[in-house]
Every structure is written in structure tokens, then in C-alpha cells.
Amino acid sequence: MSASPPSPGLAPRPAHDATWRRDAHTIGLVGLAHGTSHFFHLLLPPLFPWLIRDFGFSYAQLGLLVSVFFAVSGVGQALAGFVVDRIGARPVLFAALGCFALAALAGATAQGYGGLALASALAGLGNASFHPVDFTILNKRVSTPRLGHAFSVHGISGNLGWAAAPLFLTGLTHASGSWRIALAGAAAWAVLVIAVLTSQRAAIADRAPGEHGPAHHAAARGEHPLAFLKLPSVWLCFSFFFFSTCALAAIQSFAAPALHTLYALPLEVASLVVSGYMLTGAAGMVVGGFLVARVTRLERIISTALVASALVLLTVGQQWWPATAAGAGTAALVLTALAGLGTGLAGPSRDMLIKQAAPPGATGRVYGTVYSGLDLGFAVSAPLFGALLDHHQPAGVFGGAALALLLGVACAALVGVGVAARRRAA
Template sequence: MNTATLPLSAAQSAKRDIQTISLIGLAHGTSHFFHMLLPPLFPVFMREFGLSYSELGLLVSIFFVISGVGQALSGFLVDRTGARPILFLALGCFVLASVAAGTAHGFSGLALAAALAGLGNSPFHPVDFTILNKRVSQARLGHAFSVHGITGNIGWAFAPVLLLWIYEGTGGNWRLGYAATAAWALFVIALLALQRDAIDDSQGAWGHEKAGAAAPVHEHPMAFLKLPSVWLCFSFFFFTTSALSSIQSFASPALNAMYGLDLTVTKWVVTGYMVCGAIGMVLGGFLVARSQNLERNIAWAMTGAAVLLALTGTGWLPAGMALVAAALAGFGTGLAGPSRDMLIKKAAPPGATGRVYGTVYSGLDTGFAVAAPIFGALMDRQWNNAVFIGASLALLMGIGAASLVRKVPKG
């Protein structure tokens, strides 16, 4: 008898959900960790390889162009072949990216590392959300999205700490840091392989596949692209991650130039932004469970973040307060995170979730790819406040896109 088909007790269901959520959270945190494979050491690369801010921004674009194109395509692959094997291939690319970064001797070597890391990053959102939506109980799905977002922020926050700690602790041996990132990716691969049954999406079912539910209407695989809600969600990601790109890549040197804060202090602004974002996401998971108006959640939370970033960009604040304000803005974007992910779930037609998440989340990659060289060029012109003012305006544009999702047809 196939015990996989037997109904689970409440305790068994909770245990299974927690295991799946934890493993996917670890994998997602690792993908975000590798977003930051190169940016924490940008000042080192400028000094050792003679690179400009514009060239550093181009490295970010290489990562996210490859990730964005790959993410849109990988959604189709996940829907066709399943998520789990693609997850392992993605993690393997992170190992190769670490090797390329650790052996780089100029822009071309760093570009190869960025390309490999972008390729590895590309399938994560279609993979993660396919596994979560198929294996996690509906009652815990909002919290699953919250944990998913939290671990992403932790990954973003941890990478600068690890790489700079190794760099400073070894007297400037930045290459050793990339040996550590490769080791981390290998550890995650090994752990997921040992617990592979918990991330097996073939053992779960979409809501429309469950007994008694109506069968989905079979449409052309590209039919979802005609839905305005999909493109509004894409636009939301484009604008909000353009803001994030400016903070991740250039907030530290911008604060240094505007307020005279030492780089050893300003380097913590990204970590602070991500930690505040993680705290916001914890609360955001409960907010989703108690609220039916996801667009309003997003609007209030992100407006607060936009105000804090705009104040930082004015240059009016005392130096220490500017650092705190920029970091606290992460709380607002984090609070909106679970509402954002649930909004996309509601915009996805049955049976096309992998494709929808792949397409929508490619807006994230597009935002990073477009924004990084633009903000880098502004920094080269010493328009340092544009990092924060531009991020604030981008968040407001994202709010506008999210507010329209409820008003357009979903299918």
C-alpha cells in the first residue's frame, strides 16, 4: 500500500510543512547569499583591478540579465520536469561561481563569476514556490512565504559579513573568502540531498488537482502572458528591486561621501537593511493571515520605506541618524514581502504557477540589471544622494503597480 497517499495527522502535517519550509528557506537564503558574491568586495576590486563604479555596475547587470532570462525560461522547465533536480543544478553553479571569483585576475574573471552565479540564481523562485505551494498546507502558506523572504534577507545580510570578516581577518586575502562560499554551497547540496524527500514536488498537489476540484482548462502554455495582472506584478518587482539594487551596491560609499562616515561603519548599512527586512517579514506573515487587502499592506509598508530613504537622500539628517534611517527602510519593504508573494499566487492561473513566478520574478532580475549601471554612473558623477532619492521614487512606482493588480482581470 502506498502510504504517501494516506491522510496525515495534524502533527505529521505540521512536521512535514516545517521540514519543507526550512529546507527551501535554506536554499533560498543561499541564492540570495550568492547575489552578494561580488558587491561586498567592490572597493577591493576597484583598488586591485582599477575598475570604475560603472564597471562594477556592469558586473551586477551581467548577473541579473542572465538570471532574469533564465528565470523566465526555467519556469516552463519546472512546470514540465519538476523542481527538485533543477534546484541541485542551480546550487552546483554557485560552486563554480565561487571558483571563478576566487581565481579572477581582472574584470573578465569577475564577469565569469557573475555569469555563473546568475545562471545558478535563475531557477530559484519557480523552484521554491512550486515546492512550497505543492507541499505546504494552505494554513501555513503565508508563514512559508514569510520564512522564504526572511531567509533571503538573511542571505543578503550574511554575505558581506562573511566576506569582509575573512578579508580583514586574513590581512586582505579576499580569495580565501571565495573558498568559504564554495564550501557553503557544497554543504547545502549535501544537506538537501540527505533530506531530498522533503523537497520532492512530485509528492504534492496543486489546489486544482485535489479530489473534487474542477479540472483546469487546458490553454496554450503562453496564454498566461496575456493577463495584465502578470505584467503589473512584473512591474512591481522591477521598480522595487531597482530600489534594492541601489541600496545593496552603493548605499555604503554614498553615505561615506555624503555624511563623512567611515566605510568600516557604512558597510553595515546593507546588513542592517536586510536584518530590518527580515524582522518586517516575520510580522508580514501574520499580516497576510489577518488581512484580505494585500495591496493596502504593500502600500503602507513601502511608503514608510520610501519616506526614510528620501530623508536620507536630502543630506539633512545627522550622520548617525542617516545610517539608521537607511537601514530601517528595510523594515517597510520586508513587511510588504509576504503580501507581495501571496498577491502573485492569486494572479497565477491553475497549472501555470511555475511559469508565472518565473516571469514575474524575472522583473526582479531586470530591475537589478537596469538599475545597477545607472546608479553606478550617478556615483561616478558624484551624485551620491541620487542613490537614496532614486530608490525612494522607485518604491513609489512599485506601490502604483501593486495597487492596480486588484482592478484587472486575473484570467
């Protein structure tokens, strides 16, 4: 008797499983690298109280250190997209992680403002390449049905990196009694990540040996490498990142001292707001990854989520309940942390919207240019929000963050209109 033929529904399963494992492997490694880059965004801000104690700096001076990081990262990120398109993402990734290790060592041995500025500059140089690197690898190696989830995991890993940095750095500082030891520990983490990615380097290769990159193919078609800069959607995406990052900078660097001033929360308790904001943002990104596959007009997800977050931040800043009421400080901290849920929900839709707005063959360049708006937002806003605190205006931290989110919503809505019009014309 002949064997029964395999069930049509079961036949493709081995290939499906192999594809799933390959996608998950790449997504996990890129997530590890991206989380590390976000960890190094906060290499110095969690240590601000100790730096003020030891060096006597003002918040505005410390905000300028954040500006150094993001100024270097912003200029470098726009240029890194061209480098990634030309030589590939993987070698650029390893160079970036090496810069992080050097940055942490520079901070650990700093004897004054100049040493800390060098640490910020080296960390910014390392951070510059991450978004063109990450999205080039993900778009190249991850199958299309899982791309939304890849973007979700990518965003979650960034938030987890942000959440981990304050806990790691302040925890190690308290345990060891020295912020220098905490920075040395951050250097050790960067070296460990380099070792892991080196051992798994085949899973993050974005091109085969001898394969030409998108920059070569664009040149062969006679396209100018800067042609994508003529697209309004690219600059609207850039503006969206600028405004949304201004809000993020306010929360990351200054929400804790602002809550301390407004609600008399102990500083060590108020500092938990950053980790809380990042963790709720990560939870939002999990949900956002599923929404990307089910909603056509992505800008609607972005608008709804960010408007809700803006309203929450306004509530905290305007003290719409008595600051002296029992539990007022705890409620303010929890509400500020919950505002991260909205920004997280918007994250995967934001990244997919950029992909839809990008012309073919310009992935690295577009992501590099657009994400440099993130760096510019940090560089411009950090000293401004620091100055608000120096001038005893803590409510302005939350009001300014809310306004920035609303301006970002307007930019995302215009990008969505452009993408929809291009689809109708196609």
C-alpha cells in the same frame, strides 16, 4: 467500566502535529536554499573596494558586473519556470546550487574583468531557477493555512542571505588578507548546502515518481503554455518587481559609499547599512506573514509599507539635518537600515498577491516570469546608480530608490484592483 471516549478536541492532534512537522521541515529546507541564492546575489559587491584596489575598476564597471548577473538570471528565470513545470523543481534546484559553487571558484581564480564576469554569469545562471523552484515546492507541499508563514520564512531567509554575505565575505577577507580566500569559502558553503539538501531530498520533492507536472495537464486541456502572458496582472506584477528591485539594488550596492560621501562615515561603518537593511527587512517579514492571513486587500499592506520606506530614504538623501551635526552619520545609517522594515512588511503580501493573480497550473511559469522583473531591475539600475556615484551625486542613490518604490506601489495597487474584480465576478 468502559473507557471514556477521547476528547474531540484532542483526537486530531497527532495528525496536526505530523502536518506541522512536515510543513516546517519543507519550509526550513527551502529557506536554506533561498538564503543561499540571496547570499550569491552579493558574491562580488561586498568585495568592490578590494577589486578597485587590485584592478583599478570604476564603480560603473563594477555595476556592470551586477548587470551581468541579473541579465543572465532574468532571462534564465523566465525560462526556468517552464523547465520546472515540465521536469520538476528538485533536479533544477541541485543544478542551480552547483552553478553557485562554480561561480565562487571562478571568482576566486579570476585574473581580471573577464574572470569576474564569468563568475557573475555563473552565479546568475544558478540564481535563475530559484523563485519558480521555491514557490512550486512550497505551494505543492505546505498546507494552505501555513502558506502565508511559508512565504514569510522564504522572504526572511532571503534577507538573511543578503545580510550574511557582506559579513562573511568582508570578514573572511579581513581575517585572511585575501578576497580570493573569501570567495573559496563561499564555494565551500554552496557544496555544504548541496550535501544537506541531498540528505533531505524527500522533503523537497514536488511530485511523486511518474506523476505528471502542470505543463502536461495544461497541454491535455488544450491550453497554450504561453496563455498566461495575456493576463495584465502578470505584467503588473512583473513591473512591481522591476521598480521595487531598482530601489533594492541602490541600497545593496551603493548605499554604503553614498553614506560615506554624504555624511563622512568610515566605509567599514557605512558598509553595515546593507546588513542592517536586510535584518530589519527580515523582522518586517515576520510581521508580514501574520498580516497576510488577516487582511483581504493585500495591496494596502504593500502600499503603506513601501510609501513609509520611500519617505525615510528621501529624508536620508535630502540631508534634512546638517551633515556636520553630531551623530548625523549614525542617524542616516540607522534610518536607511530601518527602511528595510517597510520592504519586509510588504514581502509576504507581495508573494500571496502573485499567487492570487496566477491562473491554475501555471505556478512555475508565472513566478518565473514575474520574478524575472527582479533580475531586470538589478541589471538596469546597478550601472545607473553606479554612474550617479561616479558623477558625485550620492543623494541620487536615495532619491532614485524612493521614486522606484513609489512606482512599485502604483503597480501593486493595480494588481489588487484586478484581483478584487475577479473575485466579484466569480
